[in-house]
Amino acid sequence: DDITMTITRSVLLRATTRALRPQIPRYHQSPLKLHTAVLQKSILTLPCSCRYEKISVTSSLLQQLRFHSAEPAATPIITSEKIEEFVPPSFSALNHLHPNSLRALHKMLGQNATASEIQARTLEAASRAEGIDVLGRARTGTGKTLAFLLPTIETLLKSDDWPRNKIGAVIVSPTRELALQICQQANQLLREHNRSLKPAIVMFGGVSKVNDFKALERNIPSILVATPGRLKDHLNSDAFIRNKGSIRDLFSHTKVLVLDETDRLLDMGFRDDVQNIISYLPKKEDRQTLLFSATIPLALSDIMDSTMKPGYATVDCITDSDISTNTNAQVVQTHVIAPPTRIVQSVMEIVLHAMKERDHKIVV
Structure with missing residues (x-):
């Protein structure tokens, strides 16, 4: 059966692993101690609800334990300013x-895809003036x-x-x-512009x-990444x-x-490299710069x-005081506890399962 624990400030995990042991396989008991310790540390700032349930990733995998973290109980913020809620428009609009x-x-x-806030507002801002x-x-x-793009x-x-x-656009990525x-995404878009624009190519170290x-001998790209x-x-x-030439x-x-x-470019020590690249490009008055950070x-x-002209437009889709705009609030996060003897096999099966999703992105 599912085991549900509601954790509040006044209840500091009195339900110990001893109470859970009869219902959890033996190889799950040790990892559970680690996760309850993490939970105990995190609830000192915000109350939350935690739920454990047995799942099966694939038919050949033993039952695993997945952890779902519920939304934190946010404190209402009182403000006199009316904040306009963004309604995602369709791309056709x-x-x-x-x-x-x-x-x-x-x-x-x-056909029914809608634009995110950063997509809709950046396109509008970049089109206000040439x-x-x-x-x-x-x-x-x-x-x-x-x-x-x-x-x-x-x-x-x-x-x-x-x-x-000549190369029309340069995109620098960390x-x-x-x-x-x-x-890849650039070429998906450029494929429909094959009469006026050429495919993008990518360059990176290690090769x-x-x-x-x-690649340049075969094709001078419209966009270079x-x-x-x-x-x-x-x-x-x-x-x-x-x-x-x-x-x-x-x-x-x-x-x-x-x-x-750009903040990651700077954190990774590429500041001088970026400045050097800019020195070979046309002056900022003769080009458009899109800077994301x-x-x-x-x-x-x-x-x-050194890159942006005066009067640039700002598109800010981050509210620093609003936890709902944090990346971790936008991503579903789960974990699976596997027995030590099946770690590699479990990882392989989970990856194969994830690869069945459309447009999957996996880092191991």
């Missing part, structure tokens, strides 16, 4: 969206990638002074995994630079692309610069001064 982009979104997300820069604040998992493509489609044999994901050169270290190495080199010259007419997760540290001000 958005202004400034090219019909081909809309068709691509319907193929990617379905070339206006945008500072976007949003948590991970809120659709930031589409939020900057959509206005980037719109800018490129409207750019009459951008030679198609990790190769994120860069690969961005490039031979020759692969990058061969790269990690900062690899892109800096290329821009600082004297490499020539066969029949295309200097690699640096490919960035001479770039119309859009995107810095994704969940936080605004002091070190970010130097990057903003």
